[in-house]
Amino acid sequence: MAPLLQLSGVSKRYGGVQANAGIDLSVDAGSIHAILGENGAGKSTLMKLIYGVERPDEGQVLWQGQAVTLSSPSDARRLGIGMVFQHFSLFETLSVVQNMALIVPGSKGELATRIRDLGAAFGLSVDPQAMVHALSVGERQRVEIIRCLLLNPALLILDEPTSVLPPQSVALLFDTLRALRAKGMAILFISHKLEEIRELCDTATILRQGRVMARLDPRQGTAHDLATLMIGRPMPPPVHPTPHGLGEERLALSNLNFANDDPFGVSLKDVSLAVRGGEILGIAGISGNGQQELAALISGEIALTSNAKAVTFMGQPVGDLGAAARRHRGLAFVPEDRLGRGAVPDMSLADNALLTAHGRGLVKNGFINRKLERAFTADCIARFDVRTSGPQAEAGSLSGGNLQKFIMGREMMLDPKVLLVAQPTWGVDIGAAADIRQRLVAMRNAGAAIVVISEEIDELFEICDRLQVLHKGHLSPSVDVAATSVEQIGTYMIGAAA
Amino acid sequence: MKITFERRAALSRRVLFAAPLIALGLTMLTSLILFAALGKPAGQALYSLLLEPFVGWYNISEVLLKMGPLMLIAQGLAIGFRANVFNIGAEGQLIIGALCASALPVYFPEGSSPLMLPAMIALGAVGGAAWAAIAAGLRVRFNANEILVTLMLTLIATQVLNYLLLGPWKDPHGFNFPQSVIFPDAALLPILLSGTRVNISVLAALLVSALAYVMMRHRFSGYQLLVGGLAPRAARYAGFTEARAVWVSLLLGGLMAGLAGACEVAGPLGQLQRSVSTGYGYSAIIVAYLGGLNPLGIVVSAFLMAALFIGGDNAMVSADLPVAAVFVFQGLLLVFYLGSLTFIRHRVILNWAGRA
Known part of the structure; x- marks a missing residue:
């Protein structure tokens, strides 16, 4: 029998970045399939290709053995692909059932009944009449999942679903996902948390730098083995x-x-x-x-x-x-949002060093000492292993992890x-x-x-x-x-x- | 066909310099069509607009004369614009600056003290800054939008000017014209180039440009303003207060506009009249943006804009263009320039098939 979804040789470039290169992937019905990789390994891009948000530059997508072109998420939904994003897309000022009615056909009364039925069947209890803004994060995620399930998908994609959940809710979510698998649904589970994947998934595809590194059964190896494959060196x-x-x-x-x-x-x-x-x-x-x-x-x-x-x-x-x-x-402070708060994206790293390090002798009599500014920045780049072309690189051109190292370094160097x-x-x-x-x-x-x-x-x-x-x-x-x-x-x- | 804009990794220097030229080319093309459609001699109009300002010593000197106030005001405004503080009322600050400077010669028409001129300049600058300070205070205290407040303060300033010229400050021997007494020599700026109207204010404008360059490029205070404009949350994170940015921006903008007003009455006008308000304050906004909000760029754009003013005057006479057509020409230039700026940060990708 042909796999439910099969990708062969799928590639995607963004400007100078090869986000996905020749990806082969096959997902079977009744399976929870992990997509494992570090940030920037190409997980999100791959999911966007499958969900029709982006189109591949090369390669083929087969759905139940048939070649398909997914040019929008509605195409994907029509085939039976549902996706729950990491950042929820619900209207906070509407009730649960009103949110559902925006994309699911049917009367509100009917929908409310189906929401309750699904909730009972899969441990996704949520009050259809509740206002979304009053719901906890875990409940919102349940609403998102139910919204997908109402469309009877054959494949459900979950993007880092546990990153927003407390431990108890994670266990509940896993029970739900196992119940869905038992009904024959295929689930793509994107994560970088190794223990979770070993606990839940039966297949894992590991991505590194846009390429498939391995396809294996995560229950066989140890978390250490998975990590080594994922980051390319021992953890x-x-x-x-x-x-x-x-x-x-x-x-x-x-x-x-x-x-x-x-x-x-x-x-x-x-x-x-x-x-x-x-x-x-x-x-x-x-x-x-x-x-x-x-x-x-x-x-x-x-x-x-x-x-x-x-x-x-x-x-x-x-x-x-x-x-x-x-x-x-x-006091020194590293904020959670780097671009626009911890750093000015359009300014050079040297000018971004000045943002908080100006008290370290970089400003004399109101004049900026460019030499010291550059020296401080170069020092920070070297000591904290920031991968960049140098102090003149714009902060916005750095990857998230590198910019975080730079900001962390800058604040730590303030002693x-x-x-x-x-x-x-x-x-x-x-x-x-x-x-x-x-x-x-x-x-x-x-x-x-x-x-x-x-x-x-x-x-x-x-x-x-x-x-x-x-x-x-x-x-x-x-x-x-x-x-x-x-x-x-x-x-x-x-x-x-x- | 699908058109997408992709952000460049670094801004393109080539486009940075090409953008004004492209804008000029497109403006010429569009206005040729426009003037032809108006039934005016398009070639003659363009010649008057673009070339005549540079033909002959007299024309060039008039360009320099107009360049001074445009450059002064634009330098002040650009500092605020880069900090996201939008002072749109430089015209009003110019009027108040001119009024304050005129108070001395109006009340001492026979004055001959060498201190008269410096005092007038100082009063003008302080007056302009004080007028802008109203907007700054309202913004900081009540969060009143400075765009609206500065704009409305300009309307008030115009009426104050009218009142003074029609009432208390009207020249008693002036045949009831709405203008003040002619200023004494001690209240006039020295002429820079003999035989023309160009006075030393154009040097002052160049000096101010140099100071603005130093401030925005090498001073920590200028850096703080830049951060506030580029990333307000980063400014808050670093502890650069927004109130300070508002005060600095509006006070400097008002100061320069007031200075320009004082230099007008102490320069080419030689008295206070309604024509002190000819729209320099508004044109300076265009000058500031055409110059890329860069102190050096503004020196160039002020010169070009002044030439366009002179050219516009000439074209009204020689090619019989309506004044509105001159404004349209200037507006086209700004729109094309701002449009071409997009390509400094972005590249365009045309996708003919709709799918690669």
């Missing part, structure tokens, strides 16, 4: 900091309240934390629970108008100070008393991510106080001394990493114990 070992003596308290928030003007933003309630020299405090939680607000309140991008004592730095109240004044006192890092390894490949984690731990060992905001639980468990969890604007009490478990943190993440 760097985890760092796990060893306990050591702590310094003085450097940054503290005490009973901080912040009412957000933005109706879609998050207000923080009664948030307290304290971090001392020589330790890493992790802030776990799923993005959108107040992480951006918390980071801005610590960095000074949001300054308090009253109660300056709610934020203290080296024992001094700084709540009413702006970002520049807090930096001046020794801060407190370093705040938001989502340190978002979109960064495994090798670079391991490198970034090692450097954070080295800074901690050298006595800096570090706050890491991340939604990657494994990462937090690897490098942090203590964890707190942010959920709907509330921050949980601090727990020692050694004395807690992923399950406990997961419970905090969905607000069950907060």
